[in-house]
Amino acid sequence: MSDPSADGARPEGSRPIDWSPPTGPPVGAAGPATGRAVAAEPASAPLVDVPAAAAATARGLADGEWHRLHPATPLLKGGIALLAIIGVIIANLRERLVELFLPRSGGPEDPLDFAVRHGWLGWGVLAVLGVLLVLVLGYWLSWRMHSFRITDDVVEVRSGVVFRRNRRARLDRIQSINVARPLLARLLGASKLEINQAGQDANVNLEYLHRDPAIALRGEVLRRASGTSSGPAAPSTATPGAALVDRAVHEFTAGEEGDEGESVVRIPVGRLLGSILLSGYTLFVVVSGVASFVGIAVFQEYVVLVAVLPALIAFAGVTASKLLRSLRYRIVPSRDGVRVSYGLASTTSETLPPGRVHSVQIVQPLLWRPVGWWQLQVNRASHSSAQGAAGQANTTLLPVGTTEDALAVLALLLPGLEAGLGRGLDGALSAAVDSSASASASASDSASAGTEADAGAGSGAHPDGAAERGRGLLELALLAPGGAPGFSASPRRAAWLRPFSWRRNGAHLGASAVLLRKGAVWRSLTIVPLARVQSTAVRQGPVLRLLDLGVLQLHTVAGPVRPTLGAVDRAQLDTDFARYAAATVAATREDTSDRWGRVPASAPPVPAGPARGTGASSGDATSPDLATSRTDADGGDRRGDGRHDHERQDDERMGGAR
């Protein structure tokens, strides 16, 4: 730690670990220069308005200069409330207009009458105008003071009029980028760009930008984050429409967010509706509805309706909004990861770079079993404010899909998973997978399983057999009724704890990921990439001790997926624990997804372990590598020069680069 005062401020004895990008060039090279630039920059540095830059290329917004946001930002962020207030006032005045022609006597005196009677009408109007002026001025000021810049390494936002805020985030720590467009923003041709970092409230929001520059900026930010050496993205074919109407038309007719390419998975509206209707909640509503109507018929008690009707109406509303949010669901592979977009009126398009998925779960609720649908959820380090498809948390990446769909999305999220799994299977095991795959193909009517088995049977011939076999293993893991080849099996005594699912309960340690099979009623398959496992644990309580069983836990970042497998044979755990721990370490070492675009051959040599420690203390002191650094200044008394002060302070935190 180059800064002793920072250490002193921490709780007793705690010490952060000094991270920096594993393969990136020393950030210090750019750090000091940009750092000094900020400190020296006068408060009134020339800012480039976004409209002026609208026609510029991707480089335009990401040129390291400060830019302002879309001029309609205040309106979109809070000005709507102001408009609403004005609307209410006008609506009230309309009553007065009516009264003018149809005089009404008596009634309480309203403030306007009072003002007129005392001859204060002029003052009143002046006060209202004054308040309006202050509000408008406030919004305008907040827009003026809100600016952002994007350098080669960081994105930085400063905002606030009285309370100044400065937030800077490293580009190589991006977890995902989200382009969200609420309906109103779409009408005005604006988009919200959300750069998600790991952690709670650690996102950098650029709201709002013009649509085309926002998309170009997303591409450019991802390109820089990827560490690729290829040139900048092609300049966007921006069409800054002259008139507002033109732009609005362009908004709704142009392809979604520049997402070229065919979606890997299509969700027909019928299936979407079916998936929403085939839920436990529906069952509850239907049962309670029928029960109450029977009650009415038998006992002639209409009071029950009061309880049931609101629930029914709410149910219809929830269903409709879920449906609307999931329409136009698309998932597309792109150079910089997977892009998921959805929404009809308000749209969201999120890009997840490779290696940002910490675990995946494919689940099948009981009611979906007859139709063979699955849902896919992930754990991720960032917390986006945007909702996911089907109005669910944005950890649900596939709201509903067939087995084939689920596996296709899985292959997009974890590329190389199938091949790795296939290569990991030894001879006997792969034969077992092949034979079971063909057996399940003949049993099931799924067309995909048929082709899979064919490919699997001839896999000896193709070089690509590994991927096919890995896919066969995944399919078996999802569909096989009891145990599956390659998976550890829980012993019979596990039935005390897993009466239905003990046969299915099992784990498979692949080359790059762990697969956990769980649940006979509520089937699920959890896939944890080993390179994302934070720690591994085995556990045994008194009850498990009696049964000679144990629990396997893989710890990942928090989310809907809990990669834990209960009721595992104790002897199996004893031998497996060391294997899991070693596999995690090995996978972590080989992981390069931090800078996914970097070609390994042209990458600068990774500094060897011990050398790194000395580097940190001497030169490349960009170290306290907070993915996002943030400063809040109690600006009231230090608006003028204080701003420089804390920017400098921020520099210190980011780099000590002075």
Add this chain to the structure above:
Amino acid sequence: MAEPLEPAGLTVDGSAVEWRRVSGRYLAIDLLGTAVLLVLLEAATVPLHLLELPFAWPASIAVLVLCAVIAGLTPRRVRAIGYLLREDDLVFRRGLLQRKYTAVPYGRMQLVDINRGPLARLAGLSELRLVTAAAATQVVIPGLPEADAEQLRDHLVAVAESRRAGL
């Protein structure tokens, strides 16, 4: 009774496992903590006696028995705590009834904390806490002498930096 959970194949530099144990003073501190707990719980039953409730005596006795059982198990529980510094990860074990073994790769540590409670400070002991991006990791090594704790922390931070990785 079946064999307890005891993972095999944990080697350090290829040789057999020798767990590092916590300081002997930690046992005394732990027992002292149990005594404090006993006093507090007994104090909580005093109002029951003042109100002359029928279950006042059973409650007091139950508290006493509970604390006696906890204290009786303490020596074995403290002996069960151990850690291993392997080449690429730290393995931590604890628990007698609730046995748990956790392996944390050095490259996954985000933060290393040292905490000192009031009782532990009397005995000059510290508690080391490893923080990863996963909240479930929960590795807290109690009962380390202060100097050892600081040395261990510095060592962990150093190896973590040499094996750094993304999230």
